[in-house]
Amino acid sequence: xxxxxxxxxxxxxxxxxxxxxxxxxxxxxxxxxxxxxxxxxxxxxxxxxxxxxxxxxxxxxxxxxxxxxxxxxxxxxxxxxxxxxxxxxxxxxxxxxxxxxxxxxxxxxxxxxxx
Amino acid sequence: xxxxxxxxxxxxxxxxxxxxxxxxxxxxxxxxxxxxxxxxxxxxxxxxxxxxxxxxxxxxxxxxxxxxxxxxxxxxxxxxxxxxxxxxxxxxxxxxxxxxxxxxxxxxxxxxx
Numbered sequence: 001x002x003x004x005x006x007x008x009x010x011x012x013x014x015x016x017x018x019x020x021x022x023x024x025x026x027x028x029x030x031x032x033x034x035x036x037x038x039x040x041x042x043x044x045x046x047x048x049x050x051x052x053x054x055x056x057x058x059x060x061x062x063x064x065x066x067x068x069x070x071x072x073x074x075x076x077x078x079x080x081x082x083x084x085x086x087x088x089x090x091x092x093x094x095x096x097x098x099x100x101x102x103x104x105x106x107x108x109x110x111x112x113x114x115x
Numbered sequence: 116x117x118x119x120x121x122x123x124x125x126x127x128x129x130x131x132x133x134x135x136x137x138x139x140x141x142x143x144x145x146x147x148x149x150x151x152x153x154x155x156x157x158x159x160x161x162x163x164x165x166x167x168x169x170x171x172x173x174x175x176x177x178x179x180x181x182x183x184x185x186x187x188x189x190x191x192x193x194x195x196x197x198x199x200x201x202x203x204x205x206x207x208x209x210x211x212x213x214x215x216x217x218x219x220x221x222x223x224x225x226x227x228x
Binding site: 004006031032033035042043044045048050055056058088090092094101102103104105106107108109111 | 146147149151156157158159160161164166204206208213214215216217218219220221
């Protein structure tokens with residue numbers, strides 16, 4: 001069974017550009033969450049999507065957005081990039097539903113560097 | 116607001132030692148608690164999940180305990196090996212089955228041969 005797949009793994013952008021990251025969850029998982037990891041702030045929750053709807057949102061500016069498709073794949077977008085957006089962006093999926101344990105499974109992440 | 120703290124921030128031990136990593140959280144109303152391992156530059160690997168109604172979970176040389184009332188969890192690693200060197204992260208789920216986890220800052224473990 002394939003795990004959570006994130007693309008691209010590495011990317012370099014310049015300030016002011018925008019970036020789109022992709023996440024394919026484990027087959028059958030309907031919840032996809034996104035996290036930002038930086039040395040200073042650690043792991044912070046960005047947002048969660050379930051059934052193509054944003055179910056939860058963290059404390060990030062509106063430049064950070066996401067969406068989920070009917071096949072549960074998700075994308076996140078960051079517009080007008082700033083130096084501080086340099087981070088490892090992690091995607092997690094979980095099997096949502098009655099009786100679910102709530103265990104999250106993470107991908108390898110997308111390492112974004114903003115110059 | 117839920118806050119998660121992990122102590123110590125770093126730990127270096129000789130191979131073969133048994134060790135304990137600590138995690139504390141401020142709000143005892145949690146859905147579950149999950150321990151992860153992260154190797155440098157990699158994603159997170161789920162180690163153990165403890166539901167709020169459980170006291171402990173075991174997997175191989177790992178044992179995690181949960182004391183909700185005191186807001187504490189411990190991860191016990193038996194007979195440590197150099198391959199256990201990594202950062203260990205504790206995360207709590209607030210009430211409700213959602214994808215939102217609150218993470219601690221992690222404990223970076225080095226096991227010396």
